[in-house]
Amino acid sequence: MALEEISILHRKIRISICDKERLKGISIGEKLSYTFYEGVYQDIAMIFLEPRKGNPTPKECEITSGRIMALLGVPVVFILKPGPTYERQRLTDKGVYFVMSDKYAHLPMLIALEKTSDRKTASVLTPVAQYILLYHLQERSLEGLSAKEIAKLVPYSYESTTLGITCMEDLGLCEKELVGQRTKHIHFAKKGLELWKKAETFFISPLEQLIYCDALHSEKVFPICGINALAHYTWLNPDPEKMFMLTNKEYRTLKESGVLENPNTYDGSIIIEVWKYPAIGLAGENIQWVDRLSLAITLAKDNDPRIEKEVERMINNIEWKD
Template sequence: MELERYIKDILGNHFTLADVPKEALALLPLYIKEEYHISQGEFWGYPVILMALKQDLDFHTQRTEKHLQTIADIFQRKVVLVMEEMQSYTRRRLIEKKINFIVPGKQLFLPELLIDLRERFSRNYGNKTDTLIPSAQQLFLYYMLHRHSKIQLTDLTLKEIAKKFNYTPTAISMAAENLKKFDLCDIKGSKEKNIVFKEDRPALWHMAQKHLVTPVLKEVFIDKIPDKRVLASNVSALPEYSDMNPGAQQYYAIEKKHYYHLRAAGALVNENPDEGQICLEVWKYDPYVLTYGITEDSNVDPLSLFLSLKDNEDERIEMALDQIIEKFIW
């Protein structure tokens, strides 16, 4: 597809494109579906809706601006207008109004998105050069947790790891290079490459501490568990790994892509940023991958749990986290 190829030529593999689920498209007014092709994408993991004007229709800035807002309100995402051709005066109007647009092969203008990305990276990653990217952290934690597995992560090629973790081979290569950058592993082999961790697990954990970050991207509140693809997290998960009792607030973790899919489909009951029966943690990586053979109670893994709570100053939680490290690291 020309649009995807054009964006990837500029941004590399930091962009993905996918169809919008049918149940989500059903939420749109008929006139929107008649005038635009709607798809969804991610820039650096940040979800957007792409609204492509059908070629045989006239363009009117004011009307299109209202349509953009309608779609943004329904999906609760930034929207990017896509046009095959654009007159110079139309381009000027869109730039003046700071409306996101792409003309494949010619121009990419994303003022809203770039501002949000800057704020998001600043908030979640601090100095990005000092922290592991999410995929690299996920690989590292898997290695730390699954010390007793018959097949170790180091026994697998990068291609096999990509399949196991549901990443592209390119993404896993980037993750491996990120681990190597911080001297946590070496990459061996020529045609088929493997990750080789340099130290024993306690030493690795100590070395990695300044590079590990919380897996939680954000928190929202809802009143009903959306489906089975969530795991108990935060203080709701601590009882399995420590002596701490669960708190009154229920916490669950969900992978970010699945969260945005459910959100677009309207499957999150009474979602809001302040209160609800359930606090839903949106994670940067899939929490399920790390839990096989680790949890017996559908909880997130203990090391990601540790990272999500390590800055909490509650003494009970600090004691619980000490128990996790004693059990799973030393």
């Protein structure tokens, strides 16, 4: 059934089906794929495309809107079914105009990718968001980069990276600034130690579980963590036990392959910290030690004055990268 009106950010506007003369030059495939409407929003005439099936991909939308805008000379807006946050972000990054239910719109005269009441605003950093923030502080500044550019630097997909950035924005740790009509870049108002201190109340411990074993029969080298990593960065003496950091995936793989000798949760000559996110470092880098800031977070609840002093020393000696 043809639409007679649509709601854009809770404001209803009238639309009507385009006549055949208006669609001269439009391909048969496009006519079969979409219903074409005309309408006016905030005094701007637009062509609205309603997919006859499911939502096309953001790339397909980008190609189709570019062709039709060039042909008809007016903005092209897609009327889409509700979709996930990352889909809306990808559409926005590609400069595609769209209306998605009455809660989201990305139009020529406004950027209105608003938060919905059913999306909980973050109260703490997610593992992905924390990784991105600590990477920015220690490894390489992410200032002025897009989500797509950041995803190439971190071990996460574009979709996960986008959600991580949104989490940081929810907590007031960064902002997404529109550059032109197509791309949003990340901006950090605070820098270095000041940003670290602002984020402190939102950090989660990377440590998910602690495993002991008597031997680790693997040729792979894992990053050193815990007190022994702190000893590497400061004047502290290392403990006699070996201490390694593994991701959940790495731990499951080792456990299933049987290379862990007598794994348990009580005692052993090797201590394995299973973390919520990978060791932070530059792509392709051989990471021998967990990063300083993640290490500081794992040791935050240690009441030993000696450790507290060395953690403070370690943070004060950091060369901030932002």
